[in-house]
Amino acid sequence: MSFRQIASAHHRENLRYHNGLPDGWNRDRFRQLCVCYAQIRGASAQCIRTLEIIIDMISPCAFRDPSQEPFCYARQETLIAGRGLTDRTIHNHERELEAIGLIERRLGANGARCKRKGLGLFLTPALNLIPEMRDADxxxxxxxxxxxxxxxxxxxxxxxxxxxxxxxxxxxxxxxxxxxxxxxxxxxxxxxxxxxxxxxxxxxxxxxxxxxxxxxxxxxxxxxxxxxxxxxxxxxxxxxxxxxxxxxxxxxxxxxxxxxxxxxxxxxxxxxxxxxxxxxxxxxxxxxxxxxxxxxxxxxxxxxxxxxxxxxxxxxxxxxxxxxxxxxxxxxxxxxxxxxxxxxxxxxxxxxxxxxxxxxxxxxxxxxxxxxxxxxxxxxxxxxxxxxxxxxxxxxxxxxxxxxxxxxxxxxxxxxxxxxxxxxxxx
Incomplete structure (x- = not known):
């Protein structure tokens, strides 16, 4: 097997899959469901606001296409957006959202995010969690x-x-x-x-x-x-x-x-x-x-x-x-x-x-x-x-x-x- 075939097989193993949004849903309805679920799990208001910003920064079509994963590659400074928070607070918010199963952090060295390399905060877990979130709601x-x-x-x-x-x-x-x-x-x-x-x-x-x-x-x-x-x-x-x-x-x-x-x-x-x-x-x-x-x-x-x-x-x-x-x-x-x-x-x-x-x-x-x-x-x-x-x-x-x-x-x-x-x- 050539190195190119090995790399391709390894890439296919790392792909994450999702079924997209249910019929008739859009990004805003998905965001409302995520917010309700985060409230049920006890997330703070500031953490929920960070989640909303993350979702709003992702293109709506990314949530409907199962062939691609919706992810936010914005830097922490962008997520702060004049809210008076520190980088450490945003880092804790990301950890909390990952712990309750709404995002997955795939970051580079020192928390780097990059669109070309596919590094950032992925919403794939939340898409796969929609049935459980609806039942909890x-x-x-x-x-x-x-x-x-x-x-x-x-x-x-x-x-x-x-x-x-x-x-x-x-x-x-x-x-x-x-x-x-x-x-x-x-x-x-x-x-x-x-x-x-x-x-x-x-x-x-x-x-x-x-x-x-x-x-x-x-x-x-x-x-x-x-x-x-x-x-x-x-x-x-x-x-x-x-x-x-x-x-x-x-x-x-x-x-x-x-x-x-x-x-x-x-x-x-x-x-x-x-x-x-x-x-x-x-x-x-x-x-x-x-x-x-x-x-x-x-x-x-x-x-x-x-x-x-x-x-x-x-x-x-x-x-x-x-x-x-x-x-x-x-x-x-x-x-x-x-x-x-x-x-x-x-x-x-x-x-x-x-x-x-x-x-x-x-x-x-x-x-x-x-x-x-x-x-x-x-x-x-x-x-x-x-x-x-x-x-x-x-x-x-x-x-x-x-x-x-x-x-x-x-x-x-x-x-x-x-x-x-x-x-x-x-x-």
Missing amino acids: VRSKAEKKEHDALRGDRSRLYRYVKHSLAVLASLPCPPEGFDELMARFRSWPRADKLKYMSVDGLRSHVQAVHDLWKWIEIHIAKPGEISGEPEACFGCHIQDQIEEKILSCNVDGEATMPSAKTTEPDCSGLESNHPAVIEPRKAQKLPRVNNRTLYELASSELRMHIDIAGGGDQKFCPTLYAIETGVWSRLSEIGTNISAWHAATDRLTLMGAILAGVITDARLSDPKLPPVVNPGGYLRGMVQAEERGDLNLIASFMGLLARRAREEEQALRSDGAPPANALTRAW
Whole structure:
């Protein structure tokens, strides 16, 4: 074998291969995926910025052609590009990117880079890592979604447990083990610390909070009342009849009743999960309706979410916590952003937001009105209408009542039974 044949064989052994970008992809989409993966692997912001510069310095066609390897042969001074970094920092960035499998450093003596000699920072490992990076991105987004949902559950549970402990503390004879409950309550991490907890740790914490809430609910729940909300001094707006005026309500869902006085539990060291209202505002007029009526007005999909939040069993008179959690879960399922829900609770109060959520969900399947394309926008529109003073939740509620009555009457007729109004006339 000649020296030329040996050199050619050696060259073929050193070639690195890749399949190029997936169909429909371009360099920018590949860069976004690499950035997400680097963030998942814990790379610093400066290191990620170095990666972006490296990718931008490579021709887009190099990523699509499997016959050539995309590589950056720019000097470290070029990668710095006035960012105020040192050569040593760029060197550490390159080492870190190589360690997580995004680049391969093929450099000459003293770190030399040369286009003609094929020396530089190669992106071939990242191209071959695309399936793994996409799987990691999907897992990361799923974990983030679960983490956000768990923090939302903890925020709601915190509010109900706090109010319920206030009721137990006001009793002449608190139940046995109340001091231990208060100690557990004070030991909970603050709301701003939850985002640093792992998903498993947060899941265990929320389960512990839920178990404590269920224990408290047994001791304060009474038939005909909203379980989970404190009793007389913490009565909520959901009652038995329709009225034009209701009590003002803050963002935590507490009813402002000046005639009632209750001692709050000592929550020193724990921050509130909801900001306080800076400026008082006129309360939105809300109908008074009990939990059972709200459950009957809900759609079948919303009822399913309420049942899940209440423990999985069908309850025709669920707790307020189950209603609130179920309404938000349903709104999230149909595409409502969390910021829209927060805007509704801040402006309409918790009770108004729950009723607006029930109306928004029912509006999706109303055959007599144009379909709602954006449920989140519809909910935001209700908030904006309230800011203008044009929102009338009572009229919307009465319209939903009439619609459910018509649906029930049609269902009775389809089953062959006489309608309810006919039975009334017969009597």
